[in-house]
Amino acid sequence: MLDNDIQEILFTEEQLKNRVAEIARQIEADYAGKEVMLISVLRGSFIFMADLCRAIRLPCTLDFMSVSSYGAGTTSSGQVQITKDLSEDITGRHVIVVEDILDSGNTLSYLLNILEHRRPASVRLCTLLDKPERRVKPVELHYAGFTIPDAFVVGYGLDYAEKYRNLPYIGILKPEVYGGK
């Protein structure tokens, strides 16, 4: 059972649903009368993106991109690569980057820099989770679901070595699963 690898549940399905709705209300207020373009950073944010976009009652388009920075470990390397670029042009659009978790900030500072060079009307960042203790690169954050302590979490899209994404809640992975302390 996947659940046996979880030390503690941090956010239940219901808590996630409620928080996603709150973020959607904030975005609706900030972008009233505008069209937004949500960019999901694959793969961790796919579930958050699916729930968030359905909660936002604004005209909205979606696109996806994929970057690699992790390999199979639990810390980011600082070496970021675009492995799948956007399909759409973002010039003149109001872009919201949708991420699962902001950790060291390596991935997002790199990504936001690239997107800003493409001349969108605006770019904001929306992350479900924020782990500020581990920040190495400063990143401006507009929408954050929950601030979490420095622990490795999985579920609701977040993985360890590609597993646990399908857990409906977010939980702390038992350190013995990844050989941590």
Ligand code: IMP
């Ligand atoms: P950063 O470049 O260190 O900010 O890493 C961001 C990416 O690392 C996220 O998009 C996640 O894919 C992954 N990540 C960071 N912390 C965790 C975690 O606790 N669980 C699962 N993935 C994580």
Ligand code: MG
């Ligand atoms: Mg990610």
